[in-house]
Amino acid sequence: MDMRRKKGILFIVSAPSGAGKSTICAEVMRHDENLRFAVSHTTRDPRTGEQDEGDYHFVSKNVFTRMVDNGEFVEWAEVHGNCYGTSRRMLDTLLGQGRDIIHDIDVQGAAQLRKILPEAVFIFVLPPSVKALAMRLRGRDTDTDEVMAERLANARGEVESYYQYGYVILNDALDHAVEDFRTIIGAERLKAARVDPEGVKEIFSEEESEEDA
Numbered sequence: 001m002d003m004r005r006k007k008g009i010l011f012i013v014s015a016p017s018g019a020g021k022s023t024i025c026a027e028v029m030r031h032d033e034n035l036r037f038a039v040s041h042t043t044r045d046p047r048t049g050e051q052d053e054g055d056y057h058f059v060s061k062n063v064f065t066r067m068v069d070n071g072e073f074v075e076w077a078e079v080h081g082n083c084y085g086t087s088r089r090m091l092d093t094l095l096g097q098g099r100d101i102i103h104d105i106d107v108q109g110a111a112q113l114r115k116i117l118p119e120a121v122f123i124f125v126l127p128p129s130v131k132a133l134a135m136r137l138r139g140r141d142t143d144t145d146e147v148m149a150e151r152l153a154n155a156r157g158e159v160e161s162y163y164q165y166g167y168v169i170l171n172d173a174l175d176h177a178v179e180d181f182r183t184i185i186g187a188e189r190l191k192a193a194r195v196d197p198e199g200v201k202e203i204f205s206e207e208e209s210e211e212d213a
């Protein structure tokens, strides 16, 4: 049995494109039913196999701009030529359910959320080398040469932000990276500051009532 916690934990994960963050997150979620994935809005076209509402809410530029104007995003950013944003409603709904959340966002979005959600856990995923990153982007086979080149060119600048994160995971062997992520999640769940004091009080109230009986 786990200690009751005050509220769900938000795990923010960033990485240069192709480092393997989606793969790691999917693998971690497969073994942990208490985790939910935060679904962002984007103006990017869906890749083969991506589900609307599952991977992203795929929306037009007009819809995205209207949502920005209406203040519907807690953060948003232009990344590799497309817009991505975290809707306030989606985040409030998930956090309200008391679940732990994995949210995959870029370094600009993470910088915005760090200011308003300091209790969130910020994790940066690094590839073992630029060569491996290029191979993974090519191997994923989801992007045109032009898109891959843009993502690779942006990688160096993104990696410079690693020190602003609470944890760094090196995604060399996938199973090690997944294990590292699970270790971080496990440790964060055990933090005293996250424990619900009412849950601690109940431990002793139960003991007393048993003695009384």
Ligand code: ADP
Pocket: 015, 016, 017, 018, 019, 020, 021, 022, 023, 024, 136, 137, 139, 140, 171, 172, 173, 174, 175, 177
């Ligand atoms: P991201 O979400 O960071 O853009 P993906 O999770 O889509 O990256 O991974 C990019 C590609 O690299 C995918 O084809 C994935 O299967 C592969 N990949 C992920 N992690 C590893 C790893 N540790 N070793 C080799 N290939 C990997």
Ligand code: 5GP
Pocket: 013, 014, 015, 016, 017, 040, 041, 044, 075, 076, 077, 079, 080, 084, 085, 086, 104, 105, 106, 107, 108, 109, 110
């Ligand atoms: P992709 O097109 O490969 O799915 O994602 C491109 C980049 O957009 C990644 O760095 C990913 O983390 C980021 N991203 C995804 N959702 C969001 C979001 O809601 N906000 C921000 N700022 N970035 C996002």
